[in-house]
Amino acid sequence: MFRYALKRILTFIPMLIAISLLSFVISINAPGDPVERLSKAAGNEGSAEQQSGASKKIKQELRKKLGLDLPIFYLSITDLASSDTLYKVQDKYHKENLEALTHQSGNWEAVSNYYHSLVSLQKAHQKVDAKAIVAKDSTLSLNLVNEINNQFGFEIGSLLETSDKEIVALKFEKMNSLLTGNAFLNKLEVPLTNVTNARDNIFSNATKWKTYIPAISWYGGKNQYHLWLVGNGKERKGLLRGDFGISYIDSQPIQSKIWQKVGISFSLSLISIFLAYLISIPIGIYSAYKKDSVADKGMSLVLFVLYSMPSFFVATLLLLQFANPDNLSWFPVSGIQDPTIFDPNWSLWMKLKHRMPFLVLPIITYTYGSFAFLSRIMRVGMIDIVSQDYIRTARAKGLGEGKVILKHALRNSLLPVITVFASIFPMAIGGSIIIEVIFSIPGMGVEVYNAILNYDYPMIITVFTLSGFLTMVGYLVADLLYAVVDPRISYK
Amino acid sequence: MQNTNENFSFKKYAWAQFKKNKIALVSLYLLLVLVIIAVFAPYIANDRPLYAEYEGNTLYPAFASETRTDSIYNAEGAFVQVLQYDITDWRQLELTSVVWAPIPYSPGSMDRYNRDYAAPSGEQRFKNSDGEIINIPSKFRHKLGTDGIGRDLASGLIHGTRISLMVGLVSMGIASLIGIILGALAGFFGDTKLKMPRIKYWLTLFGVFMGFFYGFGQRKYVLSQAFSESIGDGMMAMLVSIGVVIGITILFRILSKPLQFGKLKEEVNVPIDTFVSRGIELLNSIPRLLLIITITAVVERSIWIVMIIIGVTGWTRIARFTRAEFLRIRSLEFVQAAESLGFSSARTIFKHALPNALAPVFVSIAFGIASAILIESGLSFLGIGVPDDIVTWGSLLNLGRQNLEAWWLIIYPGMAIFITITIYNMIAEASRDALDPRLKS
Numbered sequence: 001m002f003r004y005a006l007k008r009i010l011t012f013i014p015m016l017i018a019i020s021l022l023s024f025v026i027s028i029n030a031p032g033d034p035v036e037r038l039s040k041a042a043g044n045e046g047s048a049e050q051q052s053g054a055s056k057k058i059k060q061e062l063r064k065k066l067g068l069d070l071p072i073f074y075l076s077i078t079d080l081a082s083s084d085t086l087y088k089v090q091d092k093y094h095k096e097n098l099e100a101l102t103h104q105s106g107n108w109e110a111v112s113n114y115y116h117s118l119v120s121l122q123k124a125h126q127k128v129d130a131k132a133i134v135a136k137d138s139t140l141s142l143n144l145v146n147e148i149n150n151q152f153g154f155e156i157g158s159l160l161e162t163s164d165k166e167i168v169a170l171k172f173e174k175m176n177s178l179l180t181g182n183a184f185l186n187k188l189e190v191p192l193t194n195v196t197n198a199r200d201n202i203f204s205n206a207t208k209w210k211t212y213i214p215a216i217s218w219y220g221g222k223n224q225y226h227l228w229l230v231g232n233g234k235e236r237k238g239l240l241r242g243d244f245g246i247s248y249i250d251s252q253p254i255q256s257k258i259w260q261k262v263g264i265s266f267s268l269s270l271i272s273i274f275l276a277y278l279i280s281i282p283i284g285i286y287s288a289y290k291k292d293s294v295a296d297k298g299m300s301l302v303l304f305v306l307y308s309m310p311s312f313f314v315a316t317l318l319l320l321q322f323a324n325p326d327n328l329s330w331f332p333v334s335g336i337q338d339p340t341i342f343d344p345n346w347s348l349w350m351k352l353k354h355r356m357p358f359l360v361l362p363i364i365t366y367t368y369g370s371f372a373f374l375s376r377i378m379r380v381g382m383i384d385i386v387s388q389d390y391i392r393t394a395r396a397k398g399l400g401e402g403k404v405i406l407k408h409a410l411r412n413s414l415l416p417v418i419t420v421f422a423s424i425f426p427m428a429i430g431g432s433i434i435i436e437v438i439f440s441i442p443g444m445g446v447e448v449y450n451a452i453l454n455y456d457y458p459m460i461i462t463v464f465t466l467s468g469f470l471t472m473v474g475y476l477v478a479d480l481l482y483a484v485v486d487p488r489i490s491y492k
Numbered sequence: 493m494q495n496t497n498e499n500f501s502f503k504k505y506a507w508a509q510f511k512k513n514k515i516a517l518v519s520l521y522l523l524l525v526l527v528i529i530a531v532f533a534p535y536i537a538n539d540r541p542l543y544a545e546y547e548g549n550t551l552y553p554a555f556a557s558e559t560r561t562d563s564i565y566n567a568e569g570a571f572v573q574v575l576q577y578d579i580t581d582w583r584q585l586e587l588t589s590v591v592w593a594p595i596p597y598s599p600g601s602m603d604r605y606n607r608d609y610a611a612p613s614g615e616q617r618f619k620n621s622d623g624e625i626i627n628i629p630s631k632f633r634h635k636l637g638t639d640g641i642g643r644d645l646a647s648g649l650i651h652g653t654r655i656s657l658m659v660g661l662v663s664m665g666i667a668s669l670i671g672i673i674l675g676a677l678a679g680f681f682g683d684t685k686l687k688m689p690r691i692k693y694w695l696t697l698f699g700v701f702m703g704f705f706y707g708f709g710q711r712k713y714v715l716s717q718a719f720s721e722s723i724g725d726g727m728m729a730m731l732v733s734i735g736v737v738i739g740i741t742i743l744f745r746i747l748s749k750p751l752q753f754g755k756l757k758e759e760v761n762v763p764i765d766t767f768v769s770r771g772i773e774l775l776n777s778i779p780r781l782l783l784i785i786t787i788t789a790v791v792e793r794s795i796w797i798v799m800i801i802i803g804v805t806g807w808t809r810i811a812r813f814t815r816a817e818f819l820r821i822r823s824l825e826f827v828q829a830a831e832s833l834g835f836s837s838a839r840t841i842f843k844h845a846l847p848n849a850l851a852p853v854f855v856s857i858a859f860g861i862a863s864a865i866l867i868e869s870g871l872s873f874l875g876i877g878v879p880d881d882i883v884t885w886g887s888l889l890n891l892g893r894q895n896l897e898a899w900w901l902i903i904y905p906g907m908a909i910f911i912t913i914t915i916y917n918m919i920a921e922a923s924r925d926a927l928d929p930r931l932k933s
Binding site (some may be wrong): 018030031077079302316319433434438452455464467468475 | 690712713773774779783786896910918
């Protein structure tokens with residue numbers, strides 16, 4: 001038994017790593033730039049001029065704090081042409097563009113030169129002072145100069161982000177025509193020629209063959225995955241030590257946001273599973289007792305039909321019937337408390353009494369989902385067990401039917417209890433998204449739903465990883481419990 | 493009676509068993525009806541008429557392509573007007589004779605005179621060809637009501653049938669392809685039966701790696717370009733990539749032939765069963781709905797991508813059943829006979845063993861379709877993954893949830909989902925009983 005447990009735990013570790021890798025892969029493929037999202041959440045969004053100053057510094061710090069200036073993984077599989085220092089480029093879109101350019105030409109050095117020349121063009125452009133130009137040449141209006149200047153800036157910005165040859169050619173054409181048409185931009189002439197030359201150099205010195213040879217570069221422990229998983233011992237503690245990152249919505253640490261909500265989802269699933277057992281066990285017993293009677297057959301058909309009924313349809317029907325002024329307005333439509341009356345200082349009993357009407361419909365729906373499923377399992381399990389030899393023996397030695405069923409059969413048919421019970425842990429983290437959304441219960445399900453609608457990837461990934469971990473733990477506990485409860489099962 | 497034994501065919505026997513279950517038979521006919529509705533949806537519910545006489549011209553608007561544009565000349569040859577089929581309001585034209593589709597509305601077309609949840613039996617209005625607003629003629633009545641922006645519910649339901657059937661078909665097609673192949677390999681070879689020379693094993697692994705490098709790493713930009721053009725182009729490019737992976741792997745296997753000497757020639761076991769079983773365990777340990785929702789959050793919103801994700805995450809059950817069947821079959825005489833006759837493993841697996849392993853797989857596919865439809869309607873009920881402009885049963889039900897007074901938006905789409913899922917579950921259960929009495933519950 002001990003050896004089995006040890007072996008089971010050992011196979012458990014690679015699975016955990018696999019789950020963490022899977023969620024990490026999903027998280028780095030999430031669209032958008034996390035730094036932009038976070039600084040937007042913090043209200044640092046401003047015009048281009050403002051960004052160049054203080055907020056740019058904040059962004060750099062954020063980037064560093066999130067570890068985005070590190071390579072993604074311990075190693076990367078690329079081709080010979082790709083650079084192993086590309087990860088140092090800060091902007092996500094610039095990075096993607098440089099990668100595409102390197103793929104087109106196979107010459108990283110030329111691409112890097114091109115990028116640097118573009119960046120210095122951008123710097124030269126930022127130095128252009130529209131007011132000084134207007135002061136020098138009074139024939140120009142400030143608006144016109146600003147507009148042309150902004151156009152030029154826009155072209156540079158898009159050159160930094162696109163690798164499509166036709167678009168790039170168009171952008172160059174546009175910039176050249178802007179330059180020749182407007183003498184006041186003459187300071188940009190030299191940097192622009194540099195850029196054009198660098199661009200030509202990429203393709204005249206292309207080494208496409210390099211992209212066909214795979215190469216592996218090794219980065220060691222300083223990488224994003226490592227930081228995300230185990231932290232760096234300083235401000236980042238890592239997933240394994242309970243640091244799940246920062247929510248994009250309000251820049252709050254995720255771990256501080258979720259615990260209360262986990263409690264709500266957990267208690268709901270606990271109550272509903274308890275109720276589901278309370279109903280399905282008697283059904284199973286009855287079916288075994290009166291096997292093949294009309295009542296049993298009817299019940300099995302009803303259970304089958306209920307099993308096919310989607311829980312969101314049931315929930316909406318319940319709302320339509322019992323929380324609708326047109327029909328019966330017995331229960332409130334949504335939430336778990338009435339904020340105008342609810343007082344956090346109430347005693348537990350008062351709180352429960354107040355919340356009761358809010359919880360009736362959600363608990364019915366919650367229970368319904370597992371009840372139809374469980375009853376079917378219980379029924380099949382009981383019927384299967386009743387036809388076994390030891391039950392016949394019990395009957396043959398003269399025990400009453402009630403004692404046979406309740407004492408001998410029931411105990412063994414309760415084994416599936418363990419399996420289903422193991423699944424409530426992940427339920428608490430993931431919540432039942434659909435049901436919580438329908439009844440607006442402020443649990444984890446609604447939290448995940450809002451995270452998805454607001455593209456709050458750290459939250460989505462946290463919930464995903466945690467429920468994966470907890471399912472694995474649930475399976476482990478269930479397997480071990482089986483071995484403890486049922487002496488017939490031996491793991492050798 | 494003597495004849496039955498000679499002509500005994502398992503298919504006939506199973507069909508006879510299936511027919512005994514009357515509810516399942518009815519379900520099968522209902523499924524047929526659903527398929528017919530799905531196939532002919534554009535001719536059942538369409539706001540363009542099936543047949544129309546206009547100024548002496550005979551037109552078949554519902555059968556023409558949506559983007560068609562006709563210049564109409566009257567009998568004297570004088571120009572009347574240009575008809576652009578998809579934006580013309582055919583009800584306003586003076587048609588001399590016309591045959592409308594049974595439901596004269598398209599799922600997306602908004603009837604601006606019946607906005608704000610027109611009830612099925614309530615007052616509905618209509619603008620006739622003279623431009624007067626009148627009480628609706630029974631032909632144009634929204635028999636199942638409308639939603640908040642005047643879209644016809646019956647038409648939405650008819651076209652939703654198409655989507656729900658497609659979801660089942662596409663996602664379970666993908667799932668069974670993956671599940672059957674992996675399950676068959678794992679069950680047939682186990683951990684010890686697949687042996688190959690060490691060098692061949694290594695080079696195969698290396699070939700797979702190189703295949704992915706050239707097929708996906710190198711073609712990254714080609715693939716994303718193709719997917720941004722259209723899903724069809726993307727799938728084609730994907731197939732090419734998979735072909736590249738397979739081709740390069742085979743190439744490396746051939747390359748290993750001349751290298752087989754000394755220690756490199758020693759046979760090693762390929763623990764394929766362990767790989768597949770661990771994969772199944774991993775996928776099963778993640779709550780499926782959460783996995784699907786997480787993936788849909790990072791990819792583009794498209795009904796096709798939803799179908800693909802449901803398929804790619806739904807193969808484990810099929811693989812488990814196939815594996816179990818193959819474990820049983822591989823020790824039976826006919827498989828051993830095929831092997832001793834020197835048939836290749838591929839031929840033994842796919843030609844001899846697989847047809848005998850399909851019964852339980854078929855059952856789990858049918859159950860899988862039911863759960864795929866359930867997941868898709870759940871997702872579109874939440875408005876996740878499925879684009880807003882696609883009308884599905886789930887999205888209709890969601891409209892009803894947001895406005896409980898519109899009971900028709902709850903009852904009808906909900907019943908449609910419920911009935912479809914029940915049909916598939918019924919068929920699955922009855923065919924399980926018919927195909928494999930041992931599994932009967």
